[in-house]
Amino acid sequence: MTPLGKLLVLGRDADVIAAGIHERGLGIDVRGREFGDVLPADLADRDMLLAFRIPPALASAAGGLRWVQSTGAGVDGILACPTLRQDALVTRLVGVFERHMAEYVLARCLAIAQRIPRLERDRRDKSWAPFYPRLVRDLRVTVLGVGVIGAAIARMLRSLGATVTGVSRAGQAVEGIERVVAVDALADVLPITDVLVVVVPNTARTRGLLDRAALERLPAGAWVVNVARGSVIDEDALIDLLRERHLGGAALDVFRDEPLPHDSPLWTLDDVMVSPHVAGLTTPQDAIDAFVANWRRLESGEPPVGVVDRERGY
Ligand code: GLV
Numbered sequence: 001m002t003p004l005g006k007l008l009v010l011g012r013d014a015d016v017i018a019a020g021i022h023e024r025g026l027g028i029d030v031r032g033r034e035f036g037d038v039l040p041a042d043l044a045d046r047d048m049l050l051a052f053r054i055p056p057a058l059a060s061a062a063g064g065l066r067w068v069q070s071t072g073a074g075v076d077g078i079l080a081c082p083t084l085r086q087d088a089l090v091t092r093l094v095g096v097f098e099r100h101m102a103e104y105v106l107a108r109c110l111a112i113a114q115r116i117p118r119l120e121r122d123r124r125d126k127s128w129a130p131f132y133p134r135l136v137r138d139l140r141v142t143v144l145g146v147g148v149i150g151a152a153i154a155r156m157l158r159s160l161g162a163t164v165t166g167v168s169r170a171g172q173a174v175e176g177i178e179r180v181v182a183v184d185a186l187a188d189v190l191p192i193t194d195v196l197v198v199v200v201p202n203t204a205r206t207r208g209l210l211d212r213a214a215l216e217r218l219p220a221g222a223w224v225v226n227v228a229r230g231s232v233i234d235e236d237a238l239i240d241l242l243r244e245r246h247l248g249g250a251a252l253d254v255f256r257d258e259p260l261p262h263d264s265p266l267w268t269l270d271d272v273m274v275s276p277h278v279a280g281l282t283t284p285q286d287a288i289d290a291f292v293a294n295w296r297r298l299e300s301g302e303p304p305v306g307v308v309d310r311e312r313g314y
Contacts, residue, residue, distance in 0.1 A: 004028070004047045004048045004066055004067055004295075004298070005028050005029060005047065006028065006029045006031075006045060006046045006047050006048065007021065007028055007029065007030045007031065007046065007048040007049070007050060007291075008031050008032075008033065008038075008042060008043050008046040008048070008049050008050070008051075009021065009030065009031070009032040009033070009050045009051070009287075010032075010033055010034075010035065010038055010043075010049060010050070010051035010054075011034065011035055011051050011052050011053075011071065012034065012035075013284045013287075014032035014033050014034050015032045015034075016032075016284045017032060017050065017284045017287050017288055017291075018030045018031065018032030019032070020284060020285070020288035021050075021288055021291060021292060024288070024292050026292065026295055026296075028048075028295070031046070035055060038055075038058065040057070040058055040060055040061035041061070042061075043058050043061040043062060043064075043065075044061040044064065045064065046064060046065065047064055047065060047066045047067070048065065048066070048067045048068070048069070048295075049062075049065050049067075049068045049069070050068075050069045050071060050287060050291050051068070051070070051071060051078070052070060052071045052072045052077060052078075052282075053076075053077025053078060053080075054068075054077065054078055054080075054081040054084070056081075058081075059081050059082055059083045060083065062081050062083045062084055063083045063084075063085060065084060065085065065088050066085070066087075066088055066089065067088065067089045067090075067091070067298070068084070068088060068089070068090045068091070069091050069093075069290060069291050069294055070090065070091065070092040070093055070306075070308075071093060071282045071286075071287045071290075072092065072093060072280075072282060073092055073093055073094070073097050073149060073201075073280060074092070074201050074202060074228070074229060074314070075090055075092050075201075075308050075313070075314065076201065076202035076203070076229065076313065078090055079308070079310060079313060086310075089298075089304070089307065090307075090308040090310060091294055091304050091305065091306040091307055091308060092306045092308055092314070093282060093286065093287070093290050093306060094148060094305055094306040095148075095305075096280075096282065096286045096290070097149055097280035097282075098148060098149055098152035099152065100279065100280050100281070101149050101152070101153060101199070101227055101279050101280045102149075102152045102153045102155070102156035103156070104227060104253070104275075104278075104279040104280070105153045105156070105157070105197055105225055105227060105279075106136075106153075106156050106157065106160070108195075108223075108225050108251035108273060109136050109139060109141065109157060109162070109195055109225075110136060111251070111273065112134075112139070112195060112223050112248070112249065112251070113133060113134040113135060113136050113138075113139060114133045114134075115131060115133060117249065117270070117271045117272075117273060118131075118270075118271070121270065135161070136157065136160040136161065136162050137160055137161025137162060138162075139157075139162045139163070139194045139195050140162070140163045140165070140192055140193055140194045140195075141154075141157050141162045141163065141164050141165070141193070141194065141195045141196075141197060142164075142165045142166075142167060142189050142190070142193040142195070142196050142197065143157075143164060143165070143166050143167065143177075143197045143199060144167045144183075144186070144196065144197065144198050144199060144200055144209075144210075144228075144232075145167070145168065145198065145199035145200035145201070145228065146166035146167070146168045146174045146177060146180060146199075147168075147199070147201075147314070149199055149280070150166065150168075150197075150199040150200075151166070151174050151175070151176060151177060153197060153199060154166055154174070154176065154177045155176040155177070158176065158177070158178070163178075164177060164178065164179075165177075165178075165179045165180070165181060165189050165192075165193075166179065166180035166181070167180070167181055167182075167183055167185075167186055167189065168180055168182065168183065169182065169183055169205075170182055171183075171184075171185070183205075183209075186209075186214065187214070187217055190214060190217035190218050191217055191218070191219055192219075193218055193219070193222055194219075194221075194222055194223065195222065195223045195224075195225060196210075196218060196222065196223070196224050196225065197225045197227070198210065198224065198225065198226040198227065198228045198232055198233065199227055199228050200228050200229075200232055201228070201229070201313060201314035202228070202229035202231050202232065202313075203312070203313035203314065204313065205313075206228075206229075206231075206232050207231045207232065208231070208232070208234060209232055210224075210232055210233040210234065210238075211234045211237060212234055212237035212240075212241075215233075215234070215237055215238060215241050215246075215247070216241065216246065218246075218247065220245075220246055220248075221247075221248040222247060222248055223247065223248050223249050223250060223251065224238065224247060224249075224250045224251075224252075225250070225251045225252075226250070226251075226252050226253060226254055227253045227254065227279040227280065228254060229254050230252075230254045230255040230256040230257070230258070231256065235255065235256045235266075238250060239265050239266065239269070242269050242271070242272065243265075243269065248271060249270075249271030249272060249273070250266075250271070250272050250273070251272075251273040251275075252266065252272065252273070252274055252275070253275045253276075253277055253278065253279040254277055254279075255277075258276075258277055259276065260274065260276075290305075290306075293305065294306070
């Protein structure tokens with residue numbers, strides 16, 4: 001690809017990221033805009049975009065883009081843009097989320113085993129009610145999605161002795177995971193799952209994958225940990241099964257609607273841990289480094305890192 005010259009940095013900390021890229025002296029024209037301030041005209045003359053998503057209001061101005069570097073791992077919010085040229089290159093961030101997301105999931109598994117939400121409730125109620133904590137090594141964890149991030153999560157949990165089953169499209173072996181099955185066999189592994197960790201990208205194949213029937217196949221008391229996208233899970237069914245106490249609980253970083261609406265029962269249900277989409281947050285420095293490294297690769301004719309297969313959606 002010939003070197004490109006005009007970049008829009010869009011989203012949180014856009015000014016910081018734009019200034020950081022400018023300082024790296026690439027000789028390109030860099031503009032930064034937060035989502036609240038951006039106008040179609042800010043994008044219309046750009047051939048490069050560094051962003052997590054392209055808001056629908058900007059679609060009319062996206063046709064000149066030849067390269068979009070995502071500031072995230074998931075690129076669903078970019079691929080959804082109907083005016084993105086078919087031959088536009090889309091790259092996603094790789095190599096920065098694994099450790100964060102693995103520790104996020106480990107923290108939730110420890111909280112599940114140690115029953116931390118229940119302890120918090122007991123503290124509020126001044127209730128002294130001893131119980132037997134579990135160990136992570138006694139948990140059967142199913143990791144739905146064993147790409148780079150899912151595999152790192154699986155390895156982290158295995159290092160504490162958990163029994164981990166990975167689920168992927170084709171069920172191919174993944175280094176460091178004892179057992180990986182194809183998604184066709186998901187229904188068979190759900191009943192032998194204490195903690196279901198969701199790490200799949202949001203694609204046509206994964207949207208609604210965890211519907212009521214799938215969630216009902218989890219054994220009574222199982223937990224769901226979602227660090228992927230809200231769209232993978234039928235949120236109403238999840239809420240029903242939490243209310244009915246079929247599910248032991250849920251640790252959710254992502255939701256059908258974000259920010260999570262104030263009237264969502266997920267804010268107040270017992271044994272639900274909520275976080276504001278921070279399991280794998282990109283720092284401004286990560287975004288700067290990823291953009292600059294890929295820009296240099298493109299300029300020198302080397303293959304960029306994190307190229308997205310637009311058909312597959314990740
Ligand atoms: C965050 O959700 C990401 O996809 O990086």
